[in-house]
Every structure is written in structure tokens, then in C-alpha cells.
Amino acid sequence: MRLPARLAFVSTLLAAAAATAVAQPSDLAQQNAQRAIEAASRVQERASRAQETSAAAQERAGRVLDLPARAAEAASAGLRMASRDNVPAFASAQFARFRDLVRSHEQVLELVDRFPAVRGEIVAIDPAPGALDTARKHGLAIVNDETVEGIDTRYVTFRVPAGESLQKAVAELQRIAPETRFTANYIHVQSGSSSSARAKARLAISSEVTAPAIGIIDGGVAESVLLPKLNQRGFAAGAPLPNAHGTAVASLAAGTGRIKSGSPGAPLLIADVYGNDPKGGNSLALARALGWMAERKVPVVVVSLVGPANPIVASAIEKVQAQGMLVVAPVGNGGPAAPPMYPAAYPNVVGVTGVDSRNRALVEAGRGDHVDFAAPGANILAVGRNGALVRVRGTSFAAPLVAGRAWRASGAGRVAALVRESEDLGRSGPDPVFGRGLVCGSCR
Structure with a gap:
């Protein structure tokens, strides 16, 4: 199979995993997505080895698989999947996931x-x-x-009349009251998968x-013995x-033992914005969580979620x-064209x-000027929902490694x-694939 065909197969597997993820219970969906992504990665690995049998093939692999100077363009072209609107597979699957969630x-x-x-909700900010x-x-x-303490911001939530378009209502309010910011209360989703099995789990005991x-x-x-206070x-x-x-x-930010975390043993402040709420991950929940973090003088916070731009968050x-907090977040798994x-x-x-283990950017990872750093994000050990060790993959799990490293520094x-600390990858200097380079390279 030629390289473009292999890459198209990779994109098809990943698209199928992402598109079906929300139609199942969350942990099972994560397992299925993880298996599909791992299978796609094995195909990519075999393609890489096959291409390295000749000098010309090695050059092609360097351009497409190892993602140096022209990586974003090459990956985007290679992962483009034939469809009616010719949308690249990862980006298409990402929006399919949003649609299926709704x-x-x-x-x-x-x-x-x-x-x-959130259906029918409009939020006015201050x-x-x-x-x-x-x-x-x-x-x-x-x-x-x-009014959310810690960030001293007032949020007023309105209910749109039944049958009225939320999007049109927001636009109309913004037109007639331009001095106030109005927005929908958007949802943010988790950006990664693990091989954690479904099992009853006990909540970690909170300490001061x-x-x-x-x-x-x-x-x-x-709960896990590998997690800190x-x-x-x-x-x-x-x-x-x-x-x-x-x-x-949490385990990748500060876990101990066999977990190669960013800052082993560092204390953690956890804001659960999901619970069992179908509206979990909404923008107001994130704002309240950030306010709580600010009140507690947290110096570094990792938000391992993705969503659209919105004025609440x-x-x-x-x-x-403005209070000195550093915010770290994953670029997402929508692929090069997302x-x-x-x-x-x-x-x-x-x-x-x-x-991955060969310092190649994950094929599903986002690209762009907002990429600041890279970290291990494939086949790394973390603590699962049942307390056992699991293998995880995704930009979500690279972000806490970077946050842990940042926490160890000061101000x-x-x-x-x-x-x-960063090790330059890809083309020399900052680039849209690896940012400034690899951080926490030993965290695997």
C-alpha cells in the first residue's frame, strides 16, 4: 500500500473512532477510540519502516511522517479523506462528535x-x-x-422562549445592546482516550x-496510592x-511511583466540571472553577478540554x-486541518x-500558531478510573506534563x-507542529 493510501486508512480509523465516541457510555467509548487510534498508529509505524527501505522513500517519510518543516501542509494533504465536502477526516470526525453529543x-x-x-441559554457578562x-x-x-468570586465577574443567564433560535437570539441581543457581551453557554469536551476498563471507583478523599x-x-x-495530596x-x-x-x-501532573509525571508529589486542586451532568463542561462551570482556583492562589492550572471560542471562558x-496564573491546555485531537x-x-x-515514542507529532493532534510546546502523548502510563495503571493517548495527557513542569518553576x-527545558523538534525554532519543542521528554 502506497503512503497516501496508508495515511487515508489511518484517518478513516481515527474518524470512525471519534465519530462514534459519544454514542456509547463514556469509558467504553474511550476504550474503543483508544483501540482504533492505536491500530492506526501501528499502520503508520509499518508504513514508516517500509518507506525507509530506500533513500527516496526515507525522504518522503521525513516529509510526511516525521513532520518537520512542511509537516502541517503534508500531513493535512496526506490525511485528507475523500468525501462530499472534502473535509479532512479528523476535523470532520471532531464535529461529528459534537453533533452526536447533542x-x-x-x-x-x-x-x-x-x-x-446548553439549550436555550444566553449569558450576559457584566x-x-x-x-x-x-x-x-x-x-x-x-x-x-x-457574581463569581475570584474573578469578580457577574453572569446573568436568560432563557430563550421555546422554539426560538438561540443563535439568532444572541445575535439580536448583541445588536440592540452592543455595550454588553452576550453568548451561548458552550460545552467543552475531554480531549484524549485511555484503555481504562469500566469498574466501580471510589472518589479520592479530599485533604486540606x-x-x-x-x-x-x-x-x-x-482514589489511588499513586496520587498526591x-x-x-x-x-x-x-x-x-x-x-x-x-x-x-491528575496522575500525569503529579503522580508518583511508576507514573512519570511532570511534578511528582505536587499538591493538586481538582475542579470537576462534569460529574454526571449532561451539561457538564459548560463555559459557566469553567468560569466558576477558574474563580475558585484564583481564590486559592493556584499558580498553574491545566484545562485538558477543548471547545469553541467564547467570551465567558x-x-x-x-x-x-492578570493575577499571575498560568493556564495550560491541549491543542486538541482534530487533526492538522481542524x-x-x-x-x-x-x-x-x-x-x-x-x-509518540519516536517524537513524531500525533497524527490526530491539532496544528497552528497556538502550539507552544510538545510533550509525550502516546502509550504513556497513567492512573485509570479504577485506580489501576492504564495506557493513554491524546493531547489531553501531554498538557498536564507541561503544567507539572511549569509548576516547578517560579512566578x-x-x-x-x-x-x-524544551528540545527543538521539526524545523529549527518555533513551528506550528511542535511549538518551541519537547518538554518532559523523560516522562514516559
Whole structure:
């Protein structure tokens, strides 16, 4: 099989995994996605070996598989999958995942410009005088009015009348009250998979954490002897609740023993924004979690989630950054042609991609100017939902390694410390595939 055909097969496997992920229970979906991605990676590995049998083939592998100077363009072309609209497979699968998530929870979620959001909810951020009356006159009812401590921001949530388009209602409110920011309450999803088996899990016992901790905004963390002292709080219905993804992320930030984490033994502050809530991962939950982190003076927080740009999370991140907090996030698994994912693409957020055991960028990883650093993101050990060790893959699991490394530095020097540690990959200097280079290369 020629190289483009092999890459098309890789993209087909990964697209199938991502597109079906939300139609099943979350842990089982993650297992199936992981198996498909691993199978695709083995195909990629065999293709690489076969191509290395001649000098010409080796050059082609260097251009396409090892992703140096022209990697983003080559990978995007190689992974392009034949379809009616000719959309690259990973990006197409990513939006299929969003669509299927909404279909699974149609009573509480809807699509807004291809992204999931809480059905019928519009949020006003620090509304100007008169904006609330204007919204009421247009048939919107206030369902919640709160000020989030730590970021000192007021959020007023309105309910859109049944049958009215949420997207059109937001646009109309923004037109008639331009001095106030109005937005849908968008959903963020986890960006990685593990081979964790479904099993009953016990929630990790919260302890009082007084020292500056690494903050994690994700799912709840399960009990494990490999995890350090931690404190967790829920920001969704049923939270905190043990979560395979959240537990793995926490273990890679500060796990001990066989876990090669970014900062072994560092205290953790866990914000569970999922619980068992179908609206879990919404923007208001992230803003509340960031406010809590700010109140607790967390110096570094990792948000191993992806979603669309929205002013709720953007403004909350601006507020915590102004207080000195460093925010780290994965660039996502939508592939080379996917649009930038957030929060990684917000200004001054450290965007992290993942590499495999040969320091090749994950074929499913996002690309772009928002990629700041790379870290191991394939076939690495983490703690699973049942407390056992599992293999994980995805940019979600590279991000906590970088966050752990940043936590070990101090103050304004955290990013500089990452730069000093980084090993340049790909073309010389920063690039859209590896950013400034590999951090925590020994963390595998």
C-alpha cells in the first residue's frame, strides 16, 4: 500500500473512532477510540519502516511522517479523506462528535454554529445598565444572576422562549445592546482516550491543601496510592465523581511511583466540571472553577478540554492571568486541518501538543500558531478510573506534563523555564507542529 493510501486508512480509523465516541457510555467509548487510534498508529509505524527501505522513500517519510518543516501542509494533504465536502477526516470526525453529543442529550443541548451549547441559554457578562431590561422586553426571562468570586465577574443567564433560535437570539441581543457581551453557554469536551476498563471507583478523599497547588479543571479524581495530596470540588450536577479522563490527567501532573509525571508529589486542586451532568463542561462551570482556583492562589492550572471560542471562558482566563496564573491546555485531537480549539488558542495560554515514542507529532493532534510546546502523548502510563495503571493517548495527557513542569518553576519565570527545558523538534525554532519543542521528554 502506497503512503497516501496508508495515511487515508489511518484517518478513516481515527474518524470512525471519534465519530462514534459519544454514542456509547463514556469509558467504553474511550476504550474503543483508544483501540482504533492505536491500530492506526501501528499502520503508520509499518508504513514508516517500509518507506525507509530506500533513500527516496526515507525522504518522503521525513516529509510526511516525521513532520518537520512542511509537516502541517503534508500531513493535512496526506490525511485528507475523500468525501462530499472534502473535509479532512479528523476535523470532520471532531464535529461529528459534537453533533452526536447533542443528539444524545437533545433536551438540554443544541448546536450553535456546529458546537454544542446548553439549550436555550444566553449569558450576559457584566451587563451594562439597561441591558437586562432590554433582554426582558424581547421575551427573555432571567433564570440566574451570580457574581463569581475570584474573578469578580457577574453572569446573568436568560432563557430563550421555546422554539426560538438561540443563535439568532444572541445575535439580536448583541445588536440592540452592543455595550454588553452576550453568548451561548458552550460545552467543552475531554480531549484524549485511555484503555481504562469500566469498574466501580471510589472518589479520592479530599485533604486540606494549603501550599500552592497545580490546578486541574476536568472530571473528578478516583482514589489511588499513586496520587498526591489533593482537594476536589464539584461544579456540575453529581460532582465530584470519579472520572477516567480526570484521574489520568491528575496522575500525569503529579503522580508518583511508576507514573512519570511532570511534578511528582505536587499538591493538586481538582475542579470537576462534569460529574454526571449532561451539561457538564459548560463555559459557566469553567468560569466558576477558574474563580475558585484564583481564590486559592493556584499558580498553574491545566484545562485538558477543548471547545469553541467564547467570551465567558476568555474573560475568565484574562482575569486569572492578570493575577499571575498560568493556564495550560491541549491543542486538541482534530487533526492538522481542524480550526484552533480553545482554551489552548486564547492569548497567553500555553497550548500543548503530543508526540509518540519516536517524537513524531500525533497524527490526530491539532496544528497552528497556538502550539507552544510538545510533550509525550502516546502509550504513556497513567492512573485509570479504577485506580489501576492504564495506557493513554491524546493531547489531553501531554498538557498536564507541561503544567507539572511549569509548576516547578517560579512566578513570571515559568514559561522561560519551559523554553530552557524544551528540545527543538521539526524545523529549527518555533513551528506550528511542535511549538518551541519537547518538554518532559523523560516522562514516559
